[in-house]
Structures are given as C-alpha cells and as structure tokens.
Amino acid sequence: xxxxxxxxxxxxxxxxxxxxxxxxxxxxxxxxxxxxxxxxxxxxxxxxxxxxxxxxxxxxxxxxxxxxxxxxxxxxxxxxxxxxxxxxxxxxxxxxxxxxxxxxxxxxxxxxxxxxxxxxxxxxxxxxxxxxxxxxxxxxxxxxxxxxxxxxxxxxxxxxxxxxxxxxxxxxxxxxxxxxxxxxxxxxxxxx
Amino acid sequence: xxxxxxxxxxxxxxxxxxxxxxxxxxxxxxxxxxxxxxxxxxxxxxxxxxxxxxxxxxxxxxxxxxxxxxxxxxxxxxxxxxxxxxxxxxxxxxxxxxxxxxxxxxxxxxxxxxxxxxxxxxxxxxxxxxxxxxxxxxxxxxxxxxxxxxxxxxxxxxxxxxxxxxxxxxxxxxxxxxxxxxxxxxxxxxxxxxxxxxxxxxxxxxxxxxxxx
Numbered sequence: 001x002x003x004x005x006x007x008x009x010x011x012x013x014x015x016x017x018x019x020x021x022x023x024x025x026x027x028x029x030x031x032x033x034x035x036x037x038x039x040x041x042x043x044x045x046x047x048x049x050x051x052x053x054x055x056x057x058x059x060x061x062x063x064x065x066x067x068x069x070x071x072x073x074x075x076x077x078x079x080x081x082x083x084x085x086x087x088x089x090x091x092x093x094x095x096x097x098x099x100x101x102x103x104x105x106x107x108x109x110x111x112x113x114x115x116x117x118x119x120x121x122x123x124x125x126x127x128x129x130x131x132x133x134x135x136x137x138x139x140x141x142x143x144x145x146x147x148x149x150x151x152x153x154x155x156x157x158x159x160x161x162x163x164x165x166x167x168x169x170x171x172x173x174x175x176x177x178x179x180x181x182x183x184x185x186x187x188x189x190x191x192x
Numbered sequence: 193x194x195x196x197x198x199x200x201x202x203x204x205x206x207x208x209x210x211x212x213x214x215x216x217x218x219x220x221x222x223x224x225x226x227x228x229x230x231x232x233x234x235x236x237x238x239x240x241x242x243x244x245x246x247x248x249x250x251x252x253x254x255x256x257x258x259x260x261x262x263x264x265x266x267x268x269x270x271x272x273x274x275x276x277x278x279x280x281x282x283x284x285x286x287x288x289x290x291x292x293x294x295x296x297x298x299x300x301x302x303x304x305x306x307x308x309x310x311x312x313x314x315x316x317x318x319x320x321x322x323x324x325x326x327x328x329x330x331x332x333x334x335x336x337x338x339x340x341x342x343x344x345x346x347x348x349x350x351x352x353x354x355x356x357x358x359x360x361x362x363x364x365x366x367x368x369x370x371x372x373x374x375x376x377x378x379x380x381x382x383x384x385x386x387x388x389x390x391x392x393x394x395x396x397x398x399x400x401x402x403x404x405x
Contacts, residue, residue, distance in 0.1 A: 033391050041394035042362070045347065048340035049363045054241040058255050065259065066233055066266055070226030073267075102260070108267040115264035116293040118300065118376065125301045 073109075103127075215287040222269055229266050236288065237262070239364050240295050246359050247299045248306075257302055261295040268294075289373035292364070296356070296374055303352075339397055346396035350389050353377075357385040 104124055107113035113124055213219070215232065222229040240261050245254035272290055347355055353375065360371045368386075372379045 033394050037394040037397075038387070038390045041343070041390045041397060044339050044343040044397060045358065045362050045390070045393055048343045049246065049347070049359065051238065051363060052242045052245050053238045054255060054258065058258075059237055062237070062255075062259050062262060063230060063233060066229060066262060067227060069263060069266055070229060073226050102263075105260070105263055105267060108264050111271065114271075115268050115297060116290055118293075118297050121297040121301060122304075125304075 213286050219269070219272070219287050222266075226266060226269070229269065232287065232291075233262055236291055239288075240291065242363050243292070243295055243359060244299055246363060247356070248302055253302060253306075257295065257298045260298045261291065264298070265291055265294050286373070288366075289370050292360070292366075292370075292374040293376075342396050343393050346393040347389075350392055354385045354389040354392070357382055358389040361386055 104113060104115075104121070107124060108115050114120055215235075218228070218231050218235070222232055237258065241254055241258045244257035244261075245251065248254050248257060272287070347358060350358065356375060357371055360366045360374060361368075366374070368379050368382050371377075371386075372382045375382065377385070
C-alpha cells in the first residue's frame with residue numbers, strides 16, 4: 001500500500017510539473033500502464049479542463065441575493081429576541097420571500113438540515129412539499145375541489161345541528177321570517 | 193484533512209486547536225456579520241461554478257447549483273466548525289472542503305433529477321471547455337487539440353466518483369486530503385480513483401501500449 005501511495009503521489013506530482021521533469025518510480029501491482037502514459041494523461045487533462053468563470057452579471061446578481069439573505073437573517077435575529085423595547089422590527093423583505101420557496105434552504109436556515117450531509121440532503125430532497133389546502137364553500141379538501149367535499153357540504157346543510165348555538169340561530173332566523181310576514185300582511189292588507 | 197463538522201460537539205480529547213485554516217479570518221468575520229460572507233463568496237464562486245459546470249454540462253444548471261450552494265453555505269455558516277489538523281499544512285481550508293461538500297450534494301441532487309428528466313447533452317460542456325481553453329495553454333503543455341478532445345471524452349465517460357475526484361484534482365487543484373474530505377472517502381481510496389481515472393484517459397489517448405509520442 002505504501003508503494004502504491006508513493007507511486008500515485010509521484011504520478012500526481014508529475015501533473016504539477018512539466019512531464020519531462022518527472023522521475024520514474026515503482027508501479028503498483030496490477031497496473032499495466034507505463035508511468036509516462038499516466039503522466040502525459042495528467043498533463044492533457046490539466047490542459048483540457050480549464051477553469052471556467054461565471055458571467056459577471058450572474059456573479060453580481062448572486063452577490064445581491066446573498067446580501068439580501070444576510071440582511072434578512074439579521075432582521076430575523078432582531079425580531080426573535082435581539083430587539084429591545086421600542087426597537088422597530090422590520091417587515092420581512094420581499095426580496096427574500098422567493099428564497100424561502102426552496103424548502104431545503106428553509107430547513108438549513110432553521111437548523112434542521114446539514115447541507116454538507118449527503119444522506120440527509122438526499123432524504124430531504126425526496127420529501128415533496130405538502131399540497132396547499134383549498135377552502136371552498138366551507139369544505140376543505142386537501143388537493144382540490146372533490147366530489148366528496150361537495151357531497152359533505154350538501155349532507156351537512158340538510159342536517160341541522162343540535163347544538164345550543166345552532167338552535168338559537170334557527171329560532172332567531174324563524175322569528176325574523178315571522179316578523180317579515182307580519183309586516184307584509186300589515187302593509188298589503190291581510191285577511192281580516 | 194479532517195472533515196468539517198456541523199452542529200456537533202466533539203469530545204474534549206478529540207478537540208484540536210485550529211490555527212491553520214487559511215480562511216479562518218474570513219469565516220470569523222462572516223460569522224460576526226453575515227454581510228462579510230461576500231469575501232468568501234468572491235474567493236470561491238469561480239471554483240464552485242466550474243465544478244458545477246463540468247458536472248452538469250449546462251450553464252444555467254451550473255448557475256442554479258452555484259446559487260443553491262452559496263445560499264445554503266451562508267444559512268449554515270453559524271453551525272460550521274473548523275477541524276483542520278496541524279498536519280494538513282498552512283494551505284488547508286476546511287471551509288473550502290465544507291463548501292465543496294455542499295456543492296457536491298447540490299450537484300448530485302441535480303444529476304439525480306436530470307436522470308429522471310434527461311435534458312442537456314454532455315457534449316455541450318466538452319465544446320464549452322474546448323472553446324474556452326487557450327491555445328497557448330495547450331501548446332505550453334505540449335498537448336494537441338485532438339488530445340484535449342479525447343481526454344474530455346474520456347473524462348465524460350468516467351464513473352461519477354472517478355470523474356469528481358479528477359475534476360477536484362485538476363480543475364480545483366485540491367490535495368488528495370481535501371478531495372477525501374469532499375467525497376467522504378479515505379485518502380487511499382481517492383488516490384486509487386484518480387489513478388484509475390488517469391488510466392482511462394491514457395487508454396483513450398492510445399498511450400496504453402508504450403510511452404506517449
């Protein structure tokens with residue numbers, strides 16, 4: 001193993017120098033390639049894999065988003081305990097609202113996820129965010145308008161509740177209808 | 193390279209005095225004031241972007257991955273622990289290793305998603321790399337364009353772990369110890385990965401029958 005390590009270090013170091021300056025070394029067991037071939041391959045890879053720089057526009061845009069996140073973090077710290085009586089606590093910044101659309105970033109911010117932990121990130125990425133509930137006519141369905149939800153609302157409307165509050169509401173509604181009927185009779189003349 | 197920790201308290205016997213991490217002043221400044229994270233961002237944005245571009249072969253995907261990497265790094269910075277060892281040397285940066293572990297996870301996740309929804313061809317990055325490579329650089333290294341293209345084809349077809357080890361070594365110029373920290377492998381395993389990757393490139397170059405040229 002030690003021989004293998006020394007050999008590989010020599011090959012890799014050769015990639016850092018001109019190939020001609022490299023010294024030959026022992027080859028590890030099971031390697032059928034001449035060391036010079038590996039060294040040349042290292043030189044070719046080094047020349048071919050160039051360092052690519054992102055566009056200036058992208059770099060500045062991301063710098064702005066990082067600054068927004070840093071400022072939002074400071075605001076959050078202020079609002080969650082750092083504020084003294086009389087301090088003005090700012091509203092959440094609109095610029096950072098879309099950052100929190102990334103559920104993994106929100107989990108990292110909350111300290112629930114280690115972004116350097118491969119297994120944890122993979123597990124978190126597989127979890128789909130819950131569908132938002134839809135409120136419709138008093139029926140809450142988990143995904144969208146469903147026939148079950150409509151049937152439940154119809155059934156519930158046809159079945160008066162027996163609670164005290166419901167009874168009081170029904171009596172008040174009945175009295176209101178009776179008052180209207182009485183008023184109509186007095187205006188238009190009812191049966192003598 | 194010791195692995196960077198996250199939110200864990202090491203036993204006192206294992207705790208190491210950290211005096212070597214070259215990014216320590218920048219990390220401490222960013223911890224005191226998150227706005228100071230900008231210095232770390234400017235220092236590493238090109239490295240992270242290049243890694244993402246070679247892995248994802250798409251400029252837009254590489255920008256997205258770079259953005260996610262730095263946003264998550266900033267969000268997690270208060271819980272990052274430096275754990276460099278004296279033997280890691282004065283050039284050690286556990287922050288860089290930690291940052292690239294985050295980038296590695298972002299990229300791996302993106303690649304899994306793309307496997308389900310295949311999009312851009314890897315040929316794009318081969319073309320992009322060759323377009324950007326300076327002819328003078330190739331000449332100085334005594335490398336022809338054909339050889340560079342063949343090497344990129346070989347790199348493209350490497351298994352994931354070998355390709356990543358090679359990219360971290362030759363694009364990011366990381367030490368074996370740093371690559372081991374990023375990939376979560378032993379240093380010996382990383383040496384073997386790089387050696388096998390170079391072997392594959394040498395075979396693609398047709399140099400497996402004797403000395404090159």
